[in-house]
Amino acid sequence: MQKDFKYKLNVLLFTLPALLLFTVVVCYPVLQSLYKSLFDWDGLSKPVFVGFGNYVKLWGNDNFHLSNKNGFIFAAMITVYQIGLGLLLALVLSSKAVRKSRFFRTSYFMPVVISTIIAGQLWLQIYNPDYGLINKIFEALGMSYRQAWLSDDKAAIYAVSFVNAWQYMGIHLVLIYTAIKSIPEHYYEAAVIDGASNAKAHTKITMPLLGETFKFCLVISITGGLKGFNEMYVMTQGGPGTYTNTLTYMMYKQAFMANNYGFGCAVAAVLVLECLIFTVLINKFVARDRIVY
Amino acid sequence: MSSFRIRLFCLLTLAASFVPFIGCSNVPTAQKAIKAEEKPSESINGGLTQEAKIRLKIFTQYSIEVDEKQPFDYAYAQMKKVMPNVELEIDIQPQDDSNKLKIYAASGSLPDIIQVTAGITELFKSSGNLLILDQYVKDTKIEDRILPMYKDLLWSGDGHCYAVPRTAPSTHLMFYNKELFEKSKVKVPADYDEFITAIKEFRTRGITPLALFAKETWPGVMLYEDFITRYEPKGLMKIDHGKGSLTEAPYIKAANQLQECVKAGLLSKSAFTADYETAFAEFTTGKAAMLINGSWALGPLGEKMGDKVDYMDFPLADRAIVEASVMNRPGGGFDGGYSVSTNTKYPEIAAKYACLFALEIANGRVIKAGMPNPLTNDGVKPEKPYPAISLKYAEQVKYFRSTTVFPWALNSKAGVILGDNCAKLLTGSYPVDKFIEDTDKEIREVLKK
Numbered sequence A: 001m002q003k004d005f006k007y008k009l010n011v012l013l014f015t016l017p018a019l020l021l022f023t024v025v026v027c028y029p030v031l032q033s034l035y036k037s038l039f040d041w042d043g044l045s046k047p048v049f050v051g052f053g054n055y056v057k058l059w060g061n062d063n064f065h066l067s068n069k070n071g072f073i074f075a076a077m078i079t080v081y082q083i084g085l086g087l088l089l090a091l092v093l094s095s096k097a098v099r100k101s102r103f104f105r106t107s108y109f110m111p112v113v114i115s116t117i118i119a120g121q122l123w124l125q126i127y128n129p130d131y132g133l134i135n136k137i138f139e140a141l142g143m144s145y146r147q148a149w150l151s152d153d154k155a156a157i158y159a160v161s162f163v164n165a166w167q168y169m170g171i172h173l174v175l176i177y178t179a180i181k182s183i184p185e186h187y188y189e190a191a192v193i194d195g196a197s198n199a200k201a202h203t204k205i206t207m208p209l210l211g212e213t214f215k216f217c218l219v220i221s222i223t224g225g226l227k228g229f230n231e232m233y234v235m236t237q238g239g240p241g242t243y244t245n246t247l248t249y250m251m252y253k254q255a256f257m258a259n260n261y262g263f264g265c266a267v268a269a270v271l272v273l274e275c276l277i278f279t280v281l282i283n284k285f286v287a288r289d290r291i292v293y
Numbered sequence B: 001m002s003s004f005r006i007r008l009f010c011l012l013t014l015a016a017s018f019v020p021f022i023g024c025s026n027v028p029t030a031q032k033a034i035k036a037e038e039k040p041s042e043s044i045n046g047g048l049t050q051e052a053k054i055r056l057k058i059f060t061q062y063s064i065e066v067d068e069k070q071p072f073d074y075a076y077a078q079m080k081k082v083m084p085n086v087e088l089e090i091d092i093q094p095q096d097d098s099n100k101l102k103i104y105a106a107s108g109s110l111p112d113i114i115q116v117t118a119g120i121t122e123l124f125k126s127s128g129n130l131l132i133l134d135q136y137v138k139d140t141k142i143e144d145r146i147l148p149m150y151k152d153l154l155w156s157g158d159g160h161c162y163a164v165p166r167t168a169p170s171t172h173l174m175f176y177n178k179e180l181f182e183k184s185k186v187k188v189p190a191d192y193d194e195f196i197t198a199i200k201e202f203r204t205r206g207i208t209p210l211a212l213f214a215k216e217t218w219p220g221v222m223l224y225e226d227f228i229t230r231y232e233p234k235g236l237m238k239i240d241h242g243k244g245s246l247t248e249a250p251y252i253k254a255a256n257q258l259q260e261c262v263k264a265g266l267l268s269k270s271a272f273t274a275d276y277e278t279a280f281a282e283f284t285t286g287k288a289a290m291l292i293n294g295s296w297a298l299g300p301l302g303e304k305m306g307d308k309v310d311y312m313d314f315p316l317a318d319r320a321i322v323e324a325s326v327m328n329r330p331g332g333g334f335d336g337g338y339s340v341s342t343n344t345k346y347p348e349i350a351a352k353y354a355c356l357f358a359l360e361i362a363n364g365r366v367i368k369a370g371m372p373n374p375l376t377n378d379g380v381k382p383e384k385p386y387p388a389i390s391l392k393y394a395e396q397v398k399y400f401r402s403t404t405v406f407p408w409a410l411n412s413k414a415g416v417i418l419g420d421n422c423a424k425l426l427t428g429s430y431p432v433d434k435f436i437e438d439t440d441k442e443i444r445e446v447l448k449k
Helices: A002-036 A055-060 A060-093 A100-112 A116-127 A133-140 A155-183 A185-193 A198-209 A213-225 A232-237 A248-258 A261-284 B003-017 B029-036 B070-084 B099-106 B118-126 B132-142 B146-153 B176-181 B191-206 B218-231 B235-240 B249-265 B275-286 B294-309 B318-326 B347-367 B388-399 B412-427 B434-449
Strands: B054-060 B086-092 B115-118 B172-177 B210-213 B288-294 B309-312 B335-340
Touching: A002 A116, A002 A261, A002 B434, A055 A261, A060 A155, A060 A213, A060 A248, A060 B176, A060 B318, A100 A155, A100 B029, A116 A133, A116 A155, A116 A232, A155 A213, A155 A232, A185 A198, A213 A261, A232 A248, A248 A261, A248 B412, B054 B099, B054 B347, B086 B146, B086 B412, B099 B115, B099 B118, B115 B347, B118 B210, B118 B412, B132 B347, B172 B176, B172 B218, B172 B294, B176 B294, B191 B249, B210 B275, B218 B235, B218 B249, B218 B288, B218 B412, B235 B412, B249 B412, B249 B434, B275 B294, B275 B388, B288 B294, B309 B388, B335 B347, B412 B434
Parallel strands: B054 B086, B054 B115, B210 B288
Antiparallel strands: B115 B335, B172 B288, B172 B309
16 A cells, blocks of 8 residues: 555656646646637737637638638648658668668758758748749759749748758658567568568558557647748748748737737637647547557 | 655756746846945936946847947947946847847836837837836937927827937838949839839849848838828828728729739849848849838948949829829838836936937937938037938938838737738739728728727
8 A cells, every 4th residue: 555655656756847847838828828818918918808809800810711721731731741751761761672771861861950940041042933943943944934932822831831841851751760660570571471562561561550650740740730830930921921821920920020919829729729639630540559569 | 766766856856847947037136136236326417426337238229230339339438428337238139029028028027228119119108118208308408409300209199208219210212223224224213104114124134123122021011102102191101090091092003003013023033032131132233223221221222332322202103293292201200219117226317328328329320320310400420421322311301291100110910911911912913902901901900999
């Protein structure tokens, strides 16, 4: 009995620092934002209670719908690119036929360690309509297709999303590669004995056993996409106009530029809610059964 | 590891996790100690004795830009003669939409003297963060030193003084590369039709007609304002004051003309990702024929380009009203100044210092940075002779018939809406009627309160 109590006390003591820190740094601000979203507040003066007024205004705001749509585009782009290409490359690099796989892994991971500011500046030059690499390639191929990638109201969000997709693909590659490498070798040996092809072995063994990893990758890429901000801030300032705004950018503008903190908090609340919904859905539908080797 | 050690480890970790929060207290203990020692005794010059040294914290622009550091250092040296016991601790203002300042205010740790914009003045005034300076303005007699046309800048709408201007108002200008116009054999436009012709001619020669740093939103708003003020002298200020609507004819006409120019090729395709340095380089190297910016750019452009640069009277009006509208100038208003925080331990000294220091900075901007329009009647002259373009401006400024304000002096919510929607208008794909409808609706909504 006393041993059990001591064990519980130790568990409590171990988790308490992290729990307290998490509460102060995450939970309290989130709850504060939810509370403040019910007020008309400029951040300094006395807040005026408006109930769900900010949410009603938000629903009627065209920019909210555009920002939300952009968040989904951003999330979809990076999820497909980062997990799709990351998986493909991880499968290739984990194959015994590939030599120097460490070199390739390091190379693919390199953009991750570059600061977003630098990556943003780099891609600003690549996207430049006059002398940028992409338009120059079209020119060299004799094609008259030239785009103002970041100034076009429709193309800009895709162009910005691609920068994030490119930069952080390496994280997913490493996660998936590590998960593949942790699958016991004898599973594949058994499959080969049973006459399974390489592709068959991957679809029947690798993919199901990567479920937990996919779950994690999906959560970080979808929530990371929904709250996309850095690339827009560096490259387009959310523009032209609001064409590359996401909910995070909208929240930033409302709270810190327009001094409309109450409304900004309402945007933040919707963002938190969306991220939570996606996290719950992913946890519910992806890799429901935990596999232990 | 024994359970005692485990618990000890946990407790130490717990204690360590709270270390960062120590930094959240308003004033560091060490600083408090210093301030306690410096407590001034009552006496002459706003409570200063000869012995007491006062350290005031000032939140201000202080970059190596010609109009920031040098005028500041000049003013500080001048103030040493008047209030030698005051020392300044500079807290440099970053370009962060005043977020650092707002955080200072929210956490009750505003520096003694702060540089504010019109928008910040309004915000801090309503939250009681600014000291009313009326009495100090009288005591220091600074109003007598300010040129008559700028005296109004001292007083807020409620009749009180919350900030002392540190520069004369700037206006918006359309600069052009004289040499490029001559070489390209393009006539310097005088009216809207000639402006459209000039745009098309530069486009056929592969030259960007106008360099716009549209990564920031205010230049787009000012470009729209340049058109509006041809037809409505009060420009967007009239909307901001709730005395007009964007659905009125001048605003619609201006939006139509602006978008027509954009469709004719006014801007570079990379305008929306260009910052000022990029636009400045494009203009000064002859890749762009025109550039819009505030009159604060007169000095740097004059110095860089000499006689090759000039500014034109906005050629954006229909021929019939060119004469009548030529002296309607966009821009102006309160360009920022020094306020005193209600937090300060030394209200008397800080307020007196802020009043005098602001005017010394204004003088410093003329003497050191070659700003052509002085704020004061102190008769200051620039160290280096004015470039020709600045002389022209200094002469012309007396004849301005009306001015408006820059976007940062508009209601902050309205400013964001205008910035976003003007940028969309400049893409050429946002229909003018939708621009008018959306912007009018959104601004009405935020100004209703």
